[in-house]
Amino acid sequence: EFIHYFHPGDLKPPLNVYFSGYRTAEGFEGYFMMKRMNAPFILIADPRIEGGAFYLGSENYEQAIRKVIQNALDYLGFANNQLILSGLSMGSFGALYYATKLNPAAVIVGKPLINLGTIANNMKLVRPNDFGTSLDILRLNQNGITNKDVVQLDNHFWKQIQHSDLSMTTFAIAYMEHDDYDKYAFQDLLPVLTKQHARVISKRIPGRHNDDS
Numbered sequence: 416e417f418i419h420y421f422h423p424g425d426l427k428p429p430l431n432v433y434f435s436g437y438r439t440a441e442g443f444e445g446y447f448m449m450k451r452m453n454a455p456f457i458l459i460a461d462p463r464i465e466g467g468a469f470y471l472g473s474e475n476y477e478q479a480i481r482k483v484i485q486n487a488l489d490y491l492g493f494a495n496n497q498l499i500l501s502g503l504s505m506g507s508f509g510a511l512y513y514a515t516k517l518n519p520a521a522v523i524v525g526k527p528l529i530n531l532g533t534i535a536n537n538m539k540l541v542r543p544n545d546f547g548t549s550l551d552i553l554r555l556n557q558n559g560i561t562n563k564d565v566v567q568l569d570n571h572f573w574k575q576i577q578h579s580d581l582s583m584t585t586f587a588i589a590y591m592e593h594d595d596y597d598k599y600a601f602q603d604l605l606p607v608l609t610k611q612h613a614r615v616i617s618k619r620i621p622g623r624h625n626d627d628s
Contacts, residue, residue, distance in 0.1 A: 433457070443460050501522070585613070588617045
């Protein structure tokens with residue numbers, strides 16, 4: 416299950432897609448921000464579990480998200496190099512993950528969360544009793560919460576990005592220096608993007624994940 420909203424704007428490129436972050440209330444994030452640009456945009460939200468399941472799912476589920484974006488591109492007469500994917504926190508995973516499948520012109524994300532298994536595992540000592548939904552996401556995708564399940568869920572993203580071609584995509588990434596959800600997300604991602612010859616623009620912000628929101 417996911418929800419989406421398409422606004423054709425001025426019918427001129429690019430098509431901007433914004434993946435909502437964690438939301439306990441069903442609905443979209445970023446509507447007024449995207450509408451102010453006057454360009455075509457899509458809002459996508461994941462209402463599963465409690466606040467979202469990071470846009471991961473069965474092949475049919477993920478294909479449905481790709482189809483929504485591709486249908487909008489076709490309607491507008493745009494190519495994939497006229498597509499921008501964006502998101503914050505949980506939405507950053509959606510933008511980065513579907514970039515590997517859609518080859519957009521750019522990806523713009525803040526507070527990136529990538530290692531979903533590690534995020535769940537960090538509940539033990541790093542952030543006790545905070546974001547318990549991460550354990551539900553681990554169990555949903557791996558049917559367990561063992562260390563092996565943690566590693567396998569982390570690897571799901573990395574296998575996807577390592578077998579993609581992002582050489583024509585620009586990445587703008589703002590990350591928290593002391594992120595207590597996924598501390599090494601940017602450090603893990605940068606060498607992979609560098610190897611693919613992607614252009615990366617980054618900004619480091621002091622603080623933990625939920626600081627400076």
